[in-house]
Amino acid sequence: MRADARRNHERILEAARELFAEGQHDVPMEEIARRAGVGVGTLYRHFADKEALMGDLVRERFLVFNENLRDALAALPQTPAFEALALALRQNATSVAEDAATRFAFMTGEERVFAAAAAEMDEFRTLAAELVGRAKECGELRADFDAADIPMVMCGVCATIDRPKPDWDWRRHLELVLSGMRARATG
Amino acid sequence: MRADARRNHERILEAARELFAEGQHDVPMEEIARRAGVGVGTLYRHFADKEALMGDLVRERFLVFNENLRDALAALPQTPAFEALALALRQNATSVAEDAATRFAFMTGEERVFAAAAAEMDEFRTLAAELVGRAKECGELRADFDAADIPMVMCGVCATIDRPKPDWDWRRHLELVLSGMRARATG
DNA sequence: ACCTGAACACCGTTCAAGT
DNA sequence: ACCTGAACACCGTTCAAGT
Numbered sequence: 001m002r003a004d005a006r007r008n009h010e011r012i013l014e015a016a017r018e019l020f021a022e023g024q025h026d027v028p029m030e031e032i033a034r035r036a037g038v039g040v041g042t043l044y045r046h047f048a049d050k051e052a053l054m055g056d057l058v059r060e061r062f063l064v065f066n067e068n069l070r071d072a073l074a075a076l077p078q079t080p081a082f083e084a085l086a087l088a089l090r091q092n093a094t095s096v097a098e099d100a101a102t103r104f105a106f107m108t109g110e111e112r113v114f115a116a117a118a119a120e121m122d123e124f125r126t127l128a129a130e131l132v133g134r135a136k137e138c139g140e141l142r143a144d145f146d147a148a149d150i151p152m153v154m155c156g157v158c159a160t161i162d163r164p165k166p167d168w169d170w171r172r173h174l175e176l177v178l179s180g181m182r183a184r185a186t187g
Numbered sequence: 188m189r190a191d192a193r194r195n196h197e198r199i200l201e202a203a204r205e206l207f208a209e210g211q212h213d214v215p216m217e218e219i220a221r222r223a224g225v226g227v228g229t230l231y232r233h234f235a236d237k238e239a240l241m242g243d244l245v246r247e248r249f250l251v252f253n254e255n256l257r258d259a260l261a262a263l264p265q266t267p268a269f270e271a272l273a274l275a276l277r278q279n280a281t282s283v284a285e286d287a288a289t290r291f292a293f294m295t296g297e298e299r300v301f302a303a304a305a306a307e308m309d310e311f312r313t314l315a316a317e318l319v320g321r322a323k324e325c326g327e328l329r330a331d332f333d334a335a336d337i338p339m340v341m342c343g344v345c346a347t348i349d350r351p352k353p354d355w356d357w358r359r360h361l362e363l364v365l366s367g368m369r370a371r372a373t374g
Numbered sequence: 375a376c377c378t379g380a381a382c383a384c385c386g387t388t389c390a391a392g393t
Numbered sequence: 394a395c396c397t398g399a400a401c402a403c404c405g406t407t408c409a410a411g412t
Contacts, residue, residue: 001394002394002395004395004396005394005395005396008395008396025297028384028385028386029385029386029387030384030385030386038396038397039396039397039398040386040387040388040397040398041387041388041389041395041396041397041398042395042396042397044386044387044388045395045396049386049387050386050387107294107346108295110212142366145363146354146359148354148355149359149360149363151352151355152347152352152355152356152359152360153343153360153363155343155346155347155350156340156342156343156344156346156347156360156364157343158346159294159342159343159345159346160339160342160343163342165338165339167333167335168335168338168339168342169339172333172336172339173336173339173340173343176332176336176340176364176367176368177343177363177364177367178367179329179367180363180364180365180366180367180368181363181367184371184372185371188375189375189376191376191377192375192376192377195376195377215403215404215405216404216405216406217403217404217405225377225378226377226378226379227378227379227405227406227407228376228377228378228379228406228407228408229376229377229378231405231406231407232376232377236405236406237405237406
């Protein structure tokens, strides 16, 4: 790939992140191209369509998620496994809250958006399963919790993050879910 | 309103429900009009725009939610308050799961969609507050749970309902949340 | 009063022409 | 190889003409 092409690729992603961050709910491809300083044709040369562009944003976000999960695993066993898991989920939610582009992609994205991040999502599942296993072993996480429940509950918290209301607070939502995950004290 | 106009109004809502139920993610206004047997102009005579149409679908769904909450209140005190609340939430989630049109409206709707159902949502909040109060009184619901958390967690479960994945199960999600809501046994 | 559908606007996507 | 932007397709919405 030529140097100018690579630069354009980066500029397009950056322009998308900027425009979504500026608050409009959706952003036209035309506008993303203009902000990136390229023609629409160039945008479509780099990304098959809008879903592919959003897929790349999702992919980058999963790289961050996975780093948070790896940090959590690295903190074991000094940190109790449930607390390490809870911290990683709080970090992931915060990272989504700060990135309007990914949030839009998560909420409106069809299958093809997530297909672009399949490898990273696989790694996410593997790391989550490891962490969930460790937290169950020490009896801090309820025994019937499944690793696949992690993406599911995160999806729920994301929905709250994405539609802020005066009397909603996604941190409360997450803490409530964490509380449901925590094992009850055994008699 | 003339009889034929009233019939058209009903037909349009019915057509929208049908088409969304048939599985496409979104449905063009043109297609809704055709299915209802009217011109697009007529559709726009009955509903200011697409959001207003979806708002009416949301409004009807809230009528069902409120009925479920009233049933729960009527079952007190024979039924324990927390169980009555849990049943109502399960019924509401099931009703959303069976209505693709409302689900789409909930997930993609902007403020204006919910504005159309403002009165019904107010009643929902009132009923939910009453039920939450009763469940706290008997110590079955955790004391720091707020009535406003009900719509918030339901929004999270809706997100799971709306994007089914092979290893996700919205009923599990709801039960997990309910488990987080339940008061811990006091020492 | 209410209905109709051609026409317009907006935005995702393509492609012939350029460097 | 890569870039450009005019052109096309699709869909939400309007409005002049009809009953």
